[in-house]
Amino acid sequence: MIRRWVLSLLKTVRKFFGEAIVVTQEVDDIIQSPIVKESIINNSDCKILLDQRKYMNKFDDIQAMLGLTDKEKAQILSINLNNNPKRLYKEVWIGLGGTHSGVYATEVSYSEYLAYTTEETEKLQVMNLAKELGGNVEMAIKRLVQEKQEEHKE
Template sequence: MSRLIYMGFKLLEPYEGKLSRTVLRGESGSNPADLPDKAIASPLMANYILYLYKTMRKFWGEPIVVTQELGDILGNAVIKDSILASSDTICLLDQSKFRRNYEQVAKLLSLDEVEQRKIFTINALDNKSGRGKFKEVYIKRGNTGEVYGVEVSLFQYLTFTTEKPEKTAVESYVARYGSYPAGLEAFVSDLRSSGLGLADFVRQVNAE
């Protein structure tokens, strides 16, 4: 069973990029990898990242590394032997697409069978009834981790969504009402009064 975290942030202006997180993503996404193969493969860049990582920790900084590709971790000695070995916290999103090739990752991250079973429950359990829309994440600190459900408000979701149909529908309201907050308020108000689900309402808006 996942634990639910509600993130009660104030409405912010949208941005195209995503904040980096210490995470091995298993999900598809529109953003480029944060550790491109060609750049990280360069000895100069690899040594710089290692220097940056160690220097930040000395000054009580918190370096954060994010990647979507297994090869970024398994195929690079700097990340595998230095960065991951010094990571106090590891966050994993949906790992289902890596399941057939998870032995190396499990060994690298010191994940026993119990922890692996937790990881493969991410977004896979029938636990959505009666709850708001949420995604799950596995967070490991020390030797053990837990799966948490992360829920944001509809306003937050629509502000930061990377789904093109949703972005297009919201942006049409923004253009109509002259500002992002006003357009988003009107969009959510019309969505709720329509009685439609988000996907159906988005299709209706984009068809107009």
């Protein structure tokens, strides 16, 4: 029942030139679900993957399910391995229907980086400064950006 509904939804969205987006943080959600496998993956031309190194032991299963070539597998497993430490970016793999694929850097401004970072030391730095500024996180981020800009001028 659910499988037919998901398949119908995907086909309807495509019929109107739309894009259905499915996001998961757990690779097992993809590997173990026949609904995902039969309804979503088989009807998706565009696939976007982030760093998959923690799934290296399962990646052959992922490769088979997603229908990835060995070249695409190598691209995906290369994500974030040789990033320039002086730049704030992460890499992402985008595959378009088996015809084009590549690894791309996604880079944001320093203020955006500070707003969304998950690095504990950086989050603490922002939150501690915000506490000094009466709880104003936006002001704390602006101050840290300004400090970094002044460091680079010297």
